[in-house]
Amino acid sequence: MQKRLITFDLDGTLLDSAPEIASAVNATLASYGIPPVDMKTIVGFIGQGTRELMRKVLAVVDPSLSQDALDARLRDVMPTFSREYELSVGTMARAYPGVERGLTTLQQAGVRLAVVSNKEHQFATHLLSRSGLLPHFEMVIGGDSLPRKKPHPMPIHHVLEQFTVSRSEAAHVGDSRTDIQSARNAGVIAWAVPYGYNYGEPIAQAQPDRIFTSINDLAEHVVLN
The missing domain is CATH 3.40.50.1000 (HAD superfamily/HAD-like)
Incomplete structure (x- = not known):
């Protein structure tokens, strides 16, 4: 039919859109003094929305975080990520x-x-x-x-x-x-x-x-x- x-x-x-997503992720991490995450890792996390992406990124950069600590860190980080992504969204995507x-x-x-x-x-x-x-x-x-x-x-x-x-x-x-x-x-x-x-x-x-x-x-x- x-x-x-x-x-x-x-x-x-x-x-x-991966380059601009990675740019926002690493700009966010940098603002907290965290080293950047490589593109391949970030690409592997794309698909469930930005909040889940950042949850997985934070778990990678600090595997010692408990679930409660990870949730708390995510709540703290997401406003920064949203600002960074708003600046980059649509600037590098092709x-x-x-x-x-x-x-x-x-x-x-x-x-x-x-x-x-x-x-x-x-x-x-x-x-x-x-x-x-x-x-x-x-x-x-x-x-x-x-x-x-x-x-x-x-x-x-x-x-x-x-x-x-x-x-x-x-x-x-x-x-x-x-x-x-x-x-x-x-x-x-x-x-x-x-x-x-x-x-x-x-x-x-x-x-x-x-x-x-x-x-x-x-x-x-x-x-x-």
Whole structure:
């Protein structure tokens, strides 16, 4: 069945945003006198929102922290991280090859588009706006937009309900196992791209329904079928 709605993950799917996330993380750590964390480690933590990312970073830089101490440190650090990320968001991120062309093709074909990200809504919209991609999307769902976030089905189900689209007419696209699980849990087709982050694992291990080399390739598949 032809797809009427496609929801997209953001980081690692539409935009390579890891450099600016790492910049904000290390600027935050520096303000507390903590040495920087390498890019590979930070990339492995992308996908669950900025709060969970910083929780994992703090656990790495000080493995001796108890859970209570880690929670307290996180509460202290997050306002600083939010300020640093607000300064960097959208300054270094770049759309992956084929993203803009693919989104335009889908729009022109009448396919409705939305972003479902675990990044906080404020940062997701700022990133899309500053990267020039925001006009392609009718809706942006962040990790704090609803009571539950990916891989819970609530975010995708919310978009389906708002657009009055059935599950069989929708697909979710992402770069990680979280996105594949989200699609499965929501009852929509699970598509993936082979680049991105995915916690350092090949996306094929998550067994998506189909892997597209680019968003443009995905768009051509949708339009021609």
